[in-house]
Amino acid sequence: MKHFDRLLRLRLLSLLVLILAVMPPAEAARLPGFGADISKTSVSGLSSGAFMTSQIYVAFSDIMVGAGIVAGGPYLCAKSWAGNSLLTNATTACMNPLTPSVGPNTPHLVALTRDLASSGAIDPIENLADDHLYIFSGKSDTTVTTAVVDQTAAYYEALGVPASSIRYDTSVNAGHAIITDENDDTDCSKTKEPYVNDCGFEQSNIILNQIYGSLNPPADTLSSEIMAFDQSEFIDAANTSMSDTAYAYVPAVCKTHRSCPVHVVLHGCEQGAAVIDPSNKYYAQTGYNQMAEANDIIMLYPQVQPSNAAPVNPKGCWDFWGYSSPQSADPDYFTQNAPQLRAIRSMIDRLAEPVTTISSTDTE
Template identity: 30%
Template sequence: MQVSALSRLSLFVCFVLLSVPPLRADEPPPLLDRIDRSSFTVSGLSSGAAMAVQIGVAHSSRVGGVGIVSGPPYLCAQGFVTRATNDCLVLGRERLRELFGPLFGLSLFSSGERDIDTEDLVADTRKMARQRRIDPVDGIARQRVWEYRGEKDGVVGTKASLAQHDFYRSLGARTKRAAPRATPHTMPTGDPTQGACDSTDEDFVSGCDFDAAGELLRHLRRKPSARAEETDGQWYALNQADFVPSGPTDADATRRALGLAESARVFVPRRCTEERCQIHVALHGCKQGMNDASYRAFTEGAGYPRWAGPLKLVLLFPRVRAIEPFERGPWDSIGNPLGCWDWWGYTTPGNLYGYATREAPQMRTIVNMVDHLMRSH
């Protein structure tokens, strides 16, 4: 029997679709009866780096290390999206107007870098600790911090990056700044198949001859001589609505209002089902959680899974989605159109600094997922 060209094409398309594993895994999650329940580490890119810093500061008694790729310092936005975009970033007025509307085209918004008062940020952090909104700052001095910003980064400027470094140094953290390289605002990898190392790479995971994930993870785990291996383990998904803070509405409605995607991916290397491992939370940047292709580029292509086995890490990849302007009501004219983690307050309107405390709803969701993995036995 002859097969028509259309039938052959249909068969090929079906084969391709079936050969791509779904984001939701049907297999039951593996048992993690030897997981380290005393601490975890966290890292991120861009807004994910900002969230990683917030988790590290707010939960400093539990977080042993923070990896930062192109992120602003703690409390940089001071609770205002205008300050986030104008003081902490260097996107330029026209780009801000394109993203957030005509308000950001006003002359009071500049495209240059502004000085950031690190002493003020440190003072506010200490005050929040005294108010018990975050853990005591003594915990920050016990953390290992790895920082990187590319020389061609056109989003996070040099002043914000230096302020972040000074913030950690002021609080006694053990910091390591990776040597600058000519990379843009992206997650640099050593994999040339991840795309060009320039601003045209729209999934923000790029082949830059530099394995940022490997560098930061080896530093946080104190294993500088570790070598990456072929990925060997199991992926599965967590329903993020199961971990959002309880409220007056149903959990899925709360998840959507917080800008959280339906699920987060977890990778468990084979050896972590038999040996003691630690949890590492890896947070994508803006836009990277808005579609499955970009989210996969970060979870699978940024380099983390290749280090999970050698460094004995269970990887958690939380995911945030976009919130369109006015999606949540007439009061929300800005929303979160680029799918960024909350580092200026869109999840805690009217609560100054609420987005950066232990009670911040996105942060509580992430920590709840960490606690769930720690209890998975």
């Protein structure tokens, strides 16, 4: 009889596993409004997320107070040299140019930025003058080299950000990665998936302190769960390569009692949840949420995923060369009307709406 009971339990367990395997995944919830104070929005990212950071930051500077750029070139970098295609510029001048002279064409990019601001395609560049920036290049990074990142700092200074408001760190022997203080992460000097390296400090903490000033140290525990939400409702173009689901971390106090600022966090190539889940490495294990908890900041984690068809984006990078407008000879990937930027701005605006969903567990 005991043998029969055991066999029955095993068969029932196998049936349950089979049912769960064929069940469709639960739909992600609608992103609620939380009455966020988006006049204090900021953004940071690694690699393609760093290029996208500059695009969001410059395009929507009216609501921005600062940015963190880890291994990324200046805004509009893929437009550096007119004789090259956007993709060629993106993968050479903006990553690992043979010499600094064929790297980002900063004077040209500054002039283009001023023209875009004059036309109203992006917010006025005067907004940048009182912001604070963190810029980082690892000594062992051969993916986006220091010669490129040097021009990111030069670009922002040329547009009026005081050198005293820019923290530019080239002192760490880091590979191409976001930096943590976790022993289980990749060794500091390597460039290796998932591009999260242990160099003995939490880069997210430094980024947020540089942008917002002296913040509280990170919290030991979180008051809320990380929220998966339906990103697809914000996507109104066919070739964004953006995932159906994105993520947010909203401290309990920001759900009910306080109008909190928003920090947008942008993963790099091959780092979206569609690639590195179930580890949730970027949006759950890079220190941002602990800082959010301790300082009443909402964290928004938009997501992009690999695409081998239209658009061609096999590594799941953010668009800084125009793949999201594949039919256009002059694609718009950098103004307020660009497909990915428009979607992310809509998410930020949703967070600013009045509180729309409060569960009983949120108020405990």
